[in-house]
Amino acid sequence: MTKPFRPRRSLLFVPAANARALEKSVSLAADALIYDLEDSAGPREKEDARERLATHLRSDGFAGERIVRINTLDTPWGLDDLRMAAKAGVDAVLLPKVETVETLRQAAETLTEAGAPDSVKLWAMIETPLGILDVGKLAAAGRDMRVTALMVGPYDIALSTGIDPGADRAELMPWIMQIMVAAKAYGMAVLDGPYANFRDQEGFAAECASGRRLGFDGKTLIHPSQIAGANAAYSPDPAAIAWAERIVETFAKPDNSDKGVLQIEGRMVERLHLKQSQKLLAMRDAIADRETAR
Numbered sequence: 001m002t003k004p005f006r007p008r009r010s011l012l013f014v015p016a017a018n019a020r021a022l023e024k025s026v027s028l029a030a031d032a033l034i035y036d037l038e039d040s041a042g043p044r045e046k047e048d049a050r051e052r053l054a055t056h057l058r059s060d061g062f063a064g065e066r067i068v069r070i071n072t073l074d075t076p077w078g079l080d081d082l083r084m085a086a087k088a089g090v091d092a093v094l095l096p097k098v099e100t101v102e103t104l105r106q107a108a109e110t111l112t113e114a115g116a117p118d119s120v121k122l123w124a125m126i127e128t129p130l131g132i133l134d135v136g137k138l139a140a141a142g143r144d145m146r147v148t149a150l151m152v153g154p155y156d157i158a159l160s161t162g163i164d165p166g167a168d169r170a171e172l173m174p175w176i177m178q179i180m181v182a183a184k185a186y187g188m189a190v191l192d193g194p195y196a197n198f199r200d201q202e203g204f205a206a207e208c209a210s211g212r213r214l215g216f217d218g219k220t221l222i223h224p225s226q227i228a229g230a231n232a233a234y235s236p237d238p239a240a241i242a243w244a245e246r247i248v249e250t251f252a253k254p255d256n257s258d259k260g261v262l263q264i265e266g267r268m269v270e271r272l273h274l275k276q277s278q279k280l281l282a283m284r285d286a287i288a289d290r291e292t293a294r
């Protein structure tokens with residue numbers, strides 16, 4: 001039996017400081033919305049943005065996942081952001097610039113104290129040298145502290161390290177893969193960072209395709225025009241679905257019920273492929289449910 005799957009092909013950052021963006025976001029086809037209280041809100045906008053977002057979340061009616069990115073807990077806003085999110089019934093709180101287990105513990109304890117049920121998760125952004133160095137430790141400890149996803153923050157990584165990645169992100173790959181393997185080791189989702197040049201659809205498509213090959217679950221976005229491309233890039237393609245169905249049907253035949261390995265059309269297929277196929281079909285079904293719910 002595969003785990004229930006939640007599509008996270010497209011996760012749109014929605015600046016909570018922008019009333020029009022908030023209003024518009026509910027009608028968009030993103031799998032998830034990440035309401036942002038951090039970088040997209042200026043220091044003098046932060047309190048109003050939090051209040052506006054709290055009101056919005058009471059009645060938005062968005063059918064996908066709802067996540068709030070808060071300010072770091074050492075700022076004047078972080079703890080109030082977290083308490084607001086805890087009471088708002090969101091699916092997860094995204095913590096920026098996570099570097100220590102202590103931050104995860106403080107966030108988890110604050111959620112509990114504020115009455116958030118266990119279903120409210122923490123997602124951690126890994127976007128500084130210390131976060132990258134310790135990402136394995138953070139994921140290992142974090143899984144007992146509500147942490148279910150890691151997210152790459154490429155722009156803060158560039159800022160804090162001085163690297164200037166090219167279009168293929170080759171310079172970032174060692175660090176991306178460190179984050180990737182930590183997430184996979186502890187059964188967490190792993191989400192690719194945003195692509196800021198939202199008018200460059202070609203570059204965006206290439207980055208989505210590379211992200212999918214690397215093993216990301218989806219792409220974070222900054223503009224509505226990026227949603228369709230991310231949904232397409234991270235949806236299973238029809239040929240892969242047909243092949244997965246074939247594998248499931250073949251293993252389901254009574255003669256094959258005890259077999260570990262088979263051949264289908266000249267290709268070796270093992271039970272690991274069956275598991276992979278079941279996962280893919282679960283993803284297809286979850287995507288169909290998400291699209292019906294819209």
Ligand SMILES: CC(C)(COP(=O)(O)OP(=O)(O)OC[C@H]1O[C@@H](n2cnc3c(N)ncnc32)[C@H](O)[C@@H]1OP(=O)(O)O)[C@@H](O)C(=O)NCCC(=O)NCCSC(=O)C[C@H](O)C(=O)O
Nearest residue numbers: 013014015020021024025036039040153154155156222223
């Ligand atoms: C980048 C933007 C400032 C551009 O906004 P705008 O100038 O309004 O663009 P458009 O005129 O093309 O917008 C068309 C309509 O779409 C709405 N819109 C735009 N963006 C969004 C959005 N993100 N969510 C919802 N709706 C949006 C506009 O209101 C227009 O609506 P309409 O009036 O009906 O035509 C803007 O896109 C933006 O602010 N994007 C998000 C910025 C953000 O959240 N940044 C933080 C996340 S990325 C990050 O932090 C990096 C990471 O941490 C790292 O380290 O790597």
Ligand SMILES: [Mg+2]
Nearest residue numbers: 127153155156
């Ligand atoms: Mg960042």
